[in-house]
Amino acid sequence: MKHLLATDGLDPDLASAVLDTADELKKTLLGREVRKLPTLRGRTVITLFYENSTRTRVSFEIAGKWMSADVVNVSSGGSSVGKGESLRDTALTLSAAGADCVIIRHPASGAAHRLAGWLEGTGTSVVNAGDGMHEHPTQALLDAATLRERLGTLKGRRVAIVGDVLHSRVARSNIHLLAALDVEVVLVAPPTLLPAGVDALPVTVSHELDAELPALDAVMMLRVQAERMHGGFFPSAREYSIAYGLTEARLRLMPEHAVVLHPGPMLRGMEISSAVADAPVSAITEQVRNGVHVRMAVLYHLLAAAGGERD
């Protein structure tokens, strides 16, 4: 693996291998005295974030450090980006400074792909940590890891992705990854929050959350992304919450074994009630924990093996 830019088109065997690696990393780190592995000693990882983030950035940084890579954080605020340097020049600068891997978050869809194109031939790997409304592949991988851990297997399971699918890169990455792993995906959202071309995606679509809940193995709640909404996507927050919010009453419609996921940050009382977020069926803190192991696994598959023979 040279870059991780999207789950669309990701080889299912490679995705499973990353999940297996993450699983072993989690087990081997559990309860040990020194949570540090020498595997990526001498490798330099740079996180380049043009958007705010807590969990993604922190978990990439911890993942790199636990594997002994040198991790450098660059944010748009404190760098030459603020002086008007282009993304291309910033990328080439970071690569020339010795980055083996650039992890990028950017508000423009496709930014990670452009970066990978510019860095072709430099040996620097690119990881997409969220680009606009396009993809966020490591989030999908950690969601799959969490589901696999909670449910045992993924094949043949049924997962609903609920809410603001239109603006959600998390949803897009999950749709492609889950489909590749033979999970049935149903999108539940008001028609205004579904993307154009939804018919071409490997999913079914529903506008009735209550009708879907009894047949689900897991439900993935999405944050309503007010910062990307310019216009009336639904009449009011209260009405959205009544139709698509996950409440305790709705929880009771789901099977006993079902799992609740949320990629964070959560808007308690909007798409998910506080009681549900803190209930045992919620795997939200496990998602964060697994995020570190999944990102370690991604860095392992990108950076640990032979440069010329990366698969």
Next chain:
Amino acid sequence: MASRPRDATEPGEERELLSAGDVARTIARMAHQVIEKTALGADSGAPPVLLGIPTRGTSLAGRLTDRIAEFSGVHPPTGALDITLYRDDLRRRPTRPLASTRLPESGIDDRVVILVDDVLFSGRTVRAALDALRDHGRPRAVQLAVLVDRGHREFPIRADYVGKNVPTSRTEEVHVLFSEVDGRDAVVLRDGGGDA
């Protein structure tokens, strides 16, 4: 061919060094040596912890533990220690899958740890295992048990328990086979065709 040692293998040829019966007897003898060297008995202190290095070291550790329990009445804790993340040749090969690491509940602090592997060759695996152990705790002592020692060490490492010493050339390959992984028990010598 005249320059080859008398009993060297021909290219592609496979020679059985130990049969299934030999493997069982060898493991039994190693079990007795472990009991003697670690003074295992009813009134001794904490028994040693056997940690197998996947894949076949884990199989060997399981069998050694069973024999030790049979002969001494004490069942030593056993586990697996994957060393992939500690290898010094990761960057020379395609991505390697990880194997599992499972330490016994008792932990390894202040215990005698016996690392168990199938074949001792360059010693690089054992070096990596010593590094890995350090991150899991501080054993009182570390010993090494191998079914086959084939020579050609590249580190100052030697085994405390050796099933069989096999003089080899570098082009040959020694393979330990265990029924749970390979369908039968044996140790075989193969000519690697000179690319070893």
